[in-house]
Amino acid sequence: MEALVRLKQKQITEAIAALDTAEFRTDTWVRGNDGGGGQSMVLQDGKTFEKGGVNISVVHGKLPPQAVNRMKADHRNLKGSEDGSVDFFACGLSLVIHPTNPHAPTTHLNYRYFETSDPKTKEITAWWFGGGADLTPSYLYEEDAKNFHLQHKLALDKYDTTLYPAYKKWCDEYFFIKHRGETRGIGGIFFDDFDTKPADEILHIIESCFDAFLPAYIPLVEKRMNTPFTEEQKQWQQIRRGRYVEFNLVLDRGTQFGLQTPGSRVESILMSLPATASWVYDHHPEPGSEEDKLVQVLKSPVNWV
Numbered sequence: 276m277e278a279l280v281r282l283k284q285k286q287i288t289e290a291i292a293a294l295d296t297a298e299f300r301t302d303t304w305v306r307g308n309d310g311g312g313g314q315s316m317v318l319q320d321g322k323t324f325e326k327g328g329v330n331i332s333v334v335h336g337k338l339p340p341q342a343v344n345r346m347k348a349d350h351r352n353l354k355g356s357e358d359g360s361v362d363f364f365a366c367g368l369s370l371v372i373h374p375t376n377p378h379a380p381t382t383h384l385n386y387r388y389f390e391t392s393d394p395k396t397k398e399i400t401a402w403w404f405g406g407g408a409d410l411t412p413s414y415l416y417e418e419d420a421k422n423f424h425l426q427h428k429l430a431l432d433k434y435d436t437t438l439y440p441a442y443k444k445w446c447d448e449y450f451f452i453k454h455r456g457e458t459r460g461i462g463g464i465f466f467d468d469f470d471t472k473p474a475d476e477i478l479h480i481i482e483s484c485f486d487a488f489l490p491a492y493i494p495l496v497e498k499r500m501n502t503p504f505t506e507e508q509k510q511w512q513q514i515r516r517g518r519y520v521e522f523n524l525v526l527d528r529g530t531q532f533g534l535q536t537p538g539s540r541v542e543s544i545l546m547s548l549p550a551t552a553s554w555v556y557d558h559h560p561e562p563g564s565e566e567d568k569l570v571q572v573l574k575s576p577v578n579w580v
């Protein structure tokens with residue numbers, strides 16, 4: 276998994292950079308107490324992308340009892356040692372890309388592996404994979420939504436045709452902004468606590484999903500990056516980015532876990548936030564408008580493929 280995320284960081288950043296004049300800035304960081312580290316690659320203020328980050332981390336250490344107890348709610352096999360703590364190893368890749376043009380969609384991807392072991396015996400006590408990829412447009416282009424979902428469905432269908440329907444539903448439910456009554460975007464796939472197949476087989480499934488990302492996303496940006504837009508359309512993008520911020524800071528489990536983990540790198544965790552966003556009091560798009568067309572889908576998720 277570590278080798279895979281390092282390879283995919285290179286491939287994805289090269290494909291993103293090829294569409295822009297700006298370059299990725301690379302920061303290599305080390306977690307304290309020999310706890311591993313990672314590499315953050317961030318692009319800002321480009322012609323095509325206002326902000327984008329592709330981060331990998333390979334970390335290990337000890338989770339205190341309170342962190343273990345919080346994680347038990349989402350991971351059925353997790354159990355602590357005698358004092359409630361566990362040793363852990365985790366690695367993964369996380370990316371968020373925010374295009375400049377409001378007609379080009381924002382996207383998010385994360386695939387990760389997590390393993391715990393008993394501090395005394397060093398025996399592995401639990402392991403799982405998790406992740407997914409989703410699309411967050413400001414303007415709804417149905418052909419873009421269909422392509423994004425189709426590429427990920429094909430990636431999963433190669434291994435198990437029951438996975439895409441389950442992970443698509445899970446994505447719609449996870450990226451639901453409860454206080455707004457709408458999803459963050461038009462979905463994709465999402466899963467967690469995946470340990471019901473052999474680890475090697477799951478790794479191949481993860482690799483297939485990684486391979487689906489570039490054909491699912493890059494053509495959409497190429498198609499929309501030079502579309503003319505108005506100030507009003509840019510303002511609508513800012514409002515949609517505000518919703519993105521609300522989800523990430525208020526509801527996202529990954530953000531919360533990262534900020535609560537001792538020695539975590541805050542800059543990398545909050546890399547997902549857009550460079551700019553807006554909140555307009557009591558804003559509602561005109562009924563029947565292109566903006567309203569998106570909102571209706573966010574209130575009632577669609578089966579795209």
